[in-house]
Amino acid sequence: MQKRITLSVPVYLQKFLVGEFIGEYSEKGACLHVEKRSEIGKLIHLVSRYYPFPVAVPKPAGTTITISYYCREKSYEFPADKYGELTRQLDEIFRRSMICEVRRVHELAGGDYGVHIRQFLNRYQIEADVDVDFETIRKIYRDYLHRISQKNRKILA
Structure with missing residues (x-):
C-alpha cells in the first residue's frame, strides 16, 4: 500500500532532497518516492507504529515535500508527533x-x-x-x- 507523509521543510532542504533522491515537483510541492532500503525509508520504517484507527495529520504550511513509501500493513502509520524529528x-x-x-x-x-x-x-x-x-x-x-x-x-x- 502506498502511503504518504507531507512535511514542511525549508526551501534549500526541499531542493536538496529532490536533487539527491531523484524527486519531482508538482503544483502542491515536491514529491519524493523512497524505497524501504534507502536511508529515509529505513527511518520511516523504524518509527512507524501500529495504529488501529485513522490518525489526524496536521496540515503543513509553507514549502512542503511529500514522501511516498510502500508499506504492506495498512494499519502501520508514521506518527504525526515525529514529523518534526524527521525534518x-x-x-x-x-x-x-x-x-x-x-x-x-x-x-x-x-x-x-x-x-x-x-x-x-x-x-x-x-x-x-x-x-x-x-x-x-x-x-x-x-x-x-x-x-x-x-x-x-x-x-x-
Whole structure:
C-alpha cells in the first residue's frame, strides 16, 4: 500500500532532497518516492507504529515535500508527533552530505572553502542568500573544521 507523509521543510532542504533522491515537483510541492532500503525509508520504517484507527495529520504550511513509501500493513502509520524529528534528520542528511563533499575537495585543493560550498549549492540549484543564508552554510563547515582541529589537538597533547 502506498502511503504518504507531507512535511514542511525549508526551501534549500526541499531542493536538496529532490536533487539527491531523484524527486519531482508538482503544483502542491515536491514529491519524493523512497524505497524501504534507502536511508529515509529505513527511518520511516523504524518509527512507524501500529495504529488501529485513522490518525489526524496536521496540515503543513509553507514549502512542503511529500514522501511516498510502500508499506504492506495498512494499519502501520508514521506518527504525526515525529514529523518534526524527521525534518531535523533530513536536515542532518543535508549537512552531512555538504560536509563530506566540501571536505573532499577542500583537502585536495586547499584555499577558501566558500567556493566549494557554492559549487555544492549550485549542483542542487540552491541559491545562496535567497533560499538559505550563505554565512549559515559556511558556519556549518567552519564548525566542523573547528571540531576536527580540537580532536586533533587532544590526540597530540
